[in-house]
Amino acid sequence: MQQTVVPAQYLQIARDLAGRIARGELPEGSRIYGRSVMASEYNVSPETIRRALRLLSDMKVVEVKPQSGAVVLSADSARRYIENFGESTELRTLRGQLKTLMNEYADLNRRLTDTVTALVKSQDTFAAANEPFPNYEVPVPKDSPLIGKSIGALKFWQSTGGTIVAIRRGQTVILSPGPYAELYAGDVIVLVGSPSAAEAAYHLVTTKEAL
Known part of the structure; x- marks a missing residue:
């Protein structure tokens, strides 16, 4: 079954918010909705929104103020985030997910090999029993x-x-x-x-x- 590998939700939300800020949809100095409102908008948990805002805050795109939500700081920082950090972060996430999938594949392959080996041994052990005695x-x-x-x-x-x-x-x-x-x-x-x-x-x- 084919699996689709996508970046973590908070990374996608941070990327989307940075894009809206870079396009002027969320102008500098404007207040971003509270976490509960955004959680409902993106259909995720408030914790996911907190992680997205914390990432943008570290990149000086927004400023997170306790009890008052987040305020947009810089459209230029948002564009730099999209051009640089956003891509590299997504790539790191994809590499991490690829590593996880490869480990799962290796474990599945080992289990498959063990099962086939056990099956062959069982067939060898009971081959004589399947043949009626003359x-x-x-x-x-x-x-x-x-x-x-x-x-x-x-x-x-x-x-x-x-x-x-x-x-x-x-x-x-x-x-x-x-x-x-x-x-x-x-x-x-x-x-x-x-x-x-x-x-x-x-x-x-x-x-x-x-x-």
Whole structure:
């Protein structure tokens, strides 16, 4: 989103008042409205008007008198303010605002970089979790030495490196069987793991000397 950089309000008001004095709209010796009236005219706070008048007072354009407002001193000083100090002050303000914007941009860029880095790390960390583990089915033969043995007693995971996630028994599916679940002839073991784990499980259920 594009931002418009403008001088501070009190600088714009001081510049406008100096212009009116230089053009004779506010003649020398005339009294400028009180701060409350000017605040209403410029739609700003009385403090903003005070800062504008103080700046013009320092440049001898006006004289600020307590309890009686400001009096125009010199149209020539007003013109010098416009030609010299006004421009340089606005430039300093613009430079300051540019510096602030650059600092904000640097901070935003740093935060963006940190966020992207964290996102990439998160994707790397959880990439494997987004990929489903391969599953294998290992039938239990009728003459398997594992028949009647519990999963815990078989130390299935230690022996094969695979994890039994279900046992299909006819039309029934036993999900997440515990260590006390026993294997029956005709069961189909559903396990997750590597191809070598599936091979080891097949060897386990078919080898006569398994147990």
